[in-house]
Amino acid sequence: MKANSTDRHHIDARRVDLFDIAPIDWEDIEQAATITQRILRDFAADKACFRELLKVVPDDPYLWSKCEEDVVEDKIVLWDDVEKNLRIRLRMSTARQERLAHSHRFSFSNLVLRGRYIHWHYAATDSFDARTRLDDVVTVAQHEDKAGDCFTIHHDALHSTPFTEVGTVSLVLRGNPVKDRAPVMFKESRGREEALRGLRDSQTTQSVDIEPAVAEAGTVFYRVGEKDESAQRRSERQMTRDKFNYWFKQLEDWQII
């Protein structure tokens, strides 16, 4: 994947030895796990570097455009070297989340910095897409991930990491996307009964490419990349400066940076 000079400004502006590696081969998931989990742990331990990269994010148009406020989490992108298949971002939970069985557009490693969640692994008895039925996606493993725990997952694997507490923070190292969209199935409903009744009665249908605020168990939607989102959708999701400042202070108070 080729990047232009705007995309690489943050990379050219400072040298980070830890990220100066050969391109990551995410199809060799075992080797990718070894490399990326070491990078995540070393980066999390280097608080000066972590803080320095975080501080300049709002001033870099490329990184800032990828910082989002979402339904249950906020994301801050710290680094994106597409030539090395290496994007680093923070994810902070902002609300309790339902179990959502999903695969991804990219493979990644995740290091929990604060908090905890239950990690579910699933298998689909057939294909996994908008036609898949709720009962055809079964749990095959379940464990708790807490601060200090790290995992690596291939983009085709099905899992769910529902936030059980607000303020859970993870550091993610992901590869470049290898598909345009990835399916997500609600394994439990989202929203109160009245809202769900309204949803059933409603004649209007929501785009399946947007995460619904209200959904019944079994509902499937697709996550897409920034390039496939409308300008309006991007601007709705864009993190505000105030929110960034809030997170910066929180991460300081939690001694993450």
Ligand SMILES: [Fe+2]
């Ligand atoms: Fe996931």
